[in-house]
Amino acid sequence: MADKAEFDLIKEYFTPENWRKDVVLGVGDDCALLAPPTGQQLALTVDTLVAGIHFPVETSPADIAYKSIAVGLSDLAAMGAEPAWLTLALTLPDINSDWLQSFSKSFAKTSKDYDLQLIGGDTTQGPLAITVQAMGLLEPGLSMQRGNAKPGDLIYVTGSLGDAALGLKLLLSNTSVDQEILDLCLSKLNRPVPRINFARAAAKHCSCAIDISDGLAADLGHILDASQCSAEIYLDKLPVSRQLEKYYTNPDHGKLEVDWKLVLAGGDDYELCMTLPEEQSAALVSLAESMALSLTRIGRVGSTNGLQILDENRQPFILDKSGYEHFDNNG
Template structure:
């Protein structure tokens, strides 16, 4: 007999994540009851992943579970929030025990890293779709937002750029790579690491912040639009992994991916030039690479400068839903 939605919840999700003392009532009732920390503001984010749109159909279910949570935690990181609770809405074409077991492990493993409890959700039948909502908290007035950059601020990014976009092309059979490079880039695509510790550390440092989900240019564009300003980027300063450098050196057509490729889930933030040293210290303290890649400008446009000083003509500006050219 196939499992009902209630059986699925009980078997794979009810006890999958760590328990928290602030959860009064979790899975098993019409809604969850939570005692949020006194004197803290709640921060809530939600994202949906659709099979064939946000991940290839053949993606390992463990990776789908991991990534569904990771992309939401990246949003909390961009706000400087401490994550605490999550809900899951899962739509399945059919209930496959092996798929569910792997998916729930991926979700639970990442939740366990940060002490996040699954407190409810929904399970339905239909095309494979995963919606995760996360909630966390932070002290009032300390949230990082997209608005706040001013001309003269430095522009920083965490980690490396373009890895996930290269990994997607490898997964889709558009690029060939040796096993080591393939494993590195596909892991960056399928198991992003949310920069939560960095986001919290930036509360008193950054003037604005966003996570890079649709590509650096697209997401930096949101920061600039919110502050009514522009940016000047130095392409030579864009941080690249050795795996990305290897592929890009062999194919000049890949050169714009660090600017336009999505799914990196790194943080892009701005800060006053006077905080440069403090940010470098954070990189060491958190063991998190941070690179200064440009400056906020008064002019409402983003210019990308090649090493010779010429402005690069970029093909594409990141992922957009409902855009047929993606």
């Protein structure tokens, strides 16, 4: 095989300046060394994105780098954690220095923007895949967990749902649509904004959250399973963007109502679904307002089991697929 030095990629492309005081030793030794602040808990999440499964193979290296970090940040947000450090395991089919430069530049910018310092990594040869482990810090007792929903809790969702899934559908089908629809949907697909700041502040009011990566129905289902509760949600309350609505109310696109299956199960939203008692909801709503973040109440937690989705006539809506099936499991 080729000369070792040529493949010293993490050191060559990814060694960041050491700007975090809690990083004692960064990239370049057998291990990184960290001095975490006393009394804080650590939150950790690991996700692998595989080309052709988690993103179209044509996706730009800058977007792939952004998303590989955003996915981990979204998990940190769902716990209410403050981003701190990350590691990168990168599998590449070959050494393409243009690709690596774009990827590493976007990776460095995104991690710096969120105060996440890269502390270690590994590069190997194979089909393109990116594994990022993101680590964060939080105060004991202030984590939002899936198992904390209680009967009577209100259910809220940030942002809008279904845009990323519509973006993927538009990309794959090459449908011609208004530029503003395409722009929004591709931005939500390739550049989802993790709700870190909102989540950090929200954790003071709310103890139950999940990030929506597999679709609202599947991810709210994880909350219900972990909390042993049921829920009712309403189609006409689900937040959809003006652009998604515009797409689906154009007769050229085949139907005159929103594709609720895509909204509920398309996945890749990276918004938060949260539940909390009614008396705490005003604080959450005003927090979202103060951050100009859209926050929508979509239903209520109940005491039986299962997820009931009701249409505008309050009749059950049957979803024949509970999530976007990408052979993926985030532990």
